Amino acid sequence: MPLAAAHAAQINAGDTAWLLAATALVLLMTPGLALFYGGMVRTKSVLNMLMMSFVSIALVTVVWLACGYSLAFGDDIGGGLIGGLKHAGMAGLGPDSVQGTVPTLLFATFQLTFAIITAALISGAIADRVKFGAWLVFVPVWALLVYVPVTHWVWGPGGWIAHRLGALDFAGGLPVEITSGASGLALCLVLGPRLGFKKDAMRPHNLPMVMLGAGLLWFGWFGFNAGSALGANGLAAAAFLNTLAAGCTGLLGWLFVEQKRDGHPTTLGAASGAVAGLVAITPSCGSVSLLGALVVGLAAGVVCSYAVSWKFKLNYDDSLDVVGVHLVGGIIGTLLIGVFAEKAMTGSTEGLLYGGGLAQLGKQLVAVVVVAAYAFLVTYGIGKLLDKAMGFRASEEQEHKGLDLTVHAETAYDHGVLGHGAPVSSSVLSPTQKVKNHA
C-alpha cells in the first residue's frame, strides 16, 4: 500500500470516491465472513459464531479510534516499530486533513475495516468453545498488541518491513492473513480442541450460507485489494483483475484436488478454494503480472486443500481452517511476490522470474517468518494470560448444549415437522410475564 508523500496535500475527487466505496466493500466482508464461518459450524453454535464477527466490528472500531490508528499510522517513534500517540482519539485530524490524495479520516476508516476483519478471522480457529466475555476482552487487546504493530511495520510511516527490509505487501498478506492465521493457531492451542474433535461428525450445518458468505467476501475483496491502490487508477484496475483471476484459479485448483483425492467436487471446496486464492493474491495483487496472479491463486488452491487436513495429523483443532487457508495462503502469496513481481507493477522491484534474482524472495521470507513468529508468540501470551485471569473456554455443559442457547438465550432455527412450518416446540413456548409489551 504506497503511502504518498505528505507534502502533496491535495484531495482528488476520483480517488476519494473510489476509496469511500472500497471502505464500505471491505466492511461488508466481516458480515460475509460471519456467514462463511456460521454455515460451517453446527446448528447449536451458529449465532455465537456470527456474534464473534459482529462484535469485532464494534470493538475494533472503538479501539482503533481511541489509539489504534495513531499507533499504526502515526509518525514513527523509533526503529520503525510503532507509531506515536499524536492522533489518539483522532486528535488533530479533521475534514481538511489529507493523506496522499484522499482525506485522512477516510484513509483511517479504510484501514480500520482491515483491522476489523483480521480480528474476526481468528474466531474461526476457536469456534464453538469460547467464553464470550473473554472474546470481548481478547479482541481489543489483540488488535493493539498484534495487528497495530505489524501494520505499522508494513504500511506505517517509517515501518521497518517496508522501509528497512524492503519486503512488499500490497493489501495485507502480513498484517491480515499471516497474523490472523498464526494467531488462530496460537489460540486453538491455548483453548484445546472442541469436545469430540476427531470423534464426532462436525459437518457444516448450512452450506448455502457458506457459499453466500464466500460470495460476499469475494465481492468485498475488490475493495480490499483494488482499494489498497488508494486511488482510482491503473494500479487499482490491475489489482482488481488479479483478484478476480486468483480467486478463479484457487477455486479450480481446490476442486481439481478434491476430484482426484476424494472423488467429488464439493461446494465447500469451491468456496474454500476461491477464498484461498483471494488470500494469496492479497499481498501480491499490486506487484505481480496477470500470469503471476493465475499461478498464485492456483498454488494456494492446491496447497491449501491439503493444508486443511494437517490439523488431524498434528492434533490441533483449528476448527474452520484459519491456519490451513489464511496462514498457508498468506505465506504462499507473500513469498511468490519474490518470484512474480514485475517492474510494470512495482516500479522497480523484480522477482526471480523476471530477472530480479533471489534478493526479493529473501526479503519476503524474512518478513513472513518474523510476522508469523511475532503474531503466534504474542497471541499465545495474551491467550494464556486471559485464560488464567478469567477463563477463555466455555464450560463443558455450555459446549454440549451449544453456545447459542447457553450464552445468548437464542436458537437459530425453528425446526419444523415435515416442512409444515409448525414446530413442536411452539406449543410449549408461550410468552412469560418477563416479555415486555412494546405496544
Add this chain to the structure above:
Amino acid sequence: MKLITAIVKPYRLDEVKTALQELGVHGLTVTEASGYGRQRGHTEVYRGAEYQVDLVPKVRIEVVVGDADSDAVIDAIVKAAQTGKIGDGKVWALPVETVVRVRTGERGPDAL
C-alpha cells in the same frame, strides 16, 4: 384393532398416502425418523475429512385400523412404498387395546 407402523423412504410418502386414501383409511400420523437396516448409511466429505453418516432419513407412518382391514392396509403400504432397492423399509402391526376420539369421547372401532 391394529396399529400398523411403516418405516419407508421419505419420497414414497405421497404414494402411500394416496393408496391408503383409496382404501378408505381416514387418518394417519407421519413422523420424520432416522435409522438403518441393511442399507447402512453413506459417507460425506468436507474439506477432505470423511464422515460416515450411519442413520438414513426415513418417515414413520402410523395408522390404526380394524382387525379385518389390517392385511389389506399392510399390502397397500408395501405395494406403494416398494422400489425393490435396498432401504425400502419395514411394516409391522400390533394389537391395540382401545382407541378414544378426543373430540367426542367415542371408544373402540367407532373412534377410528
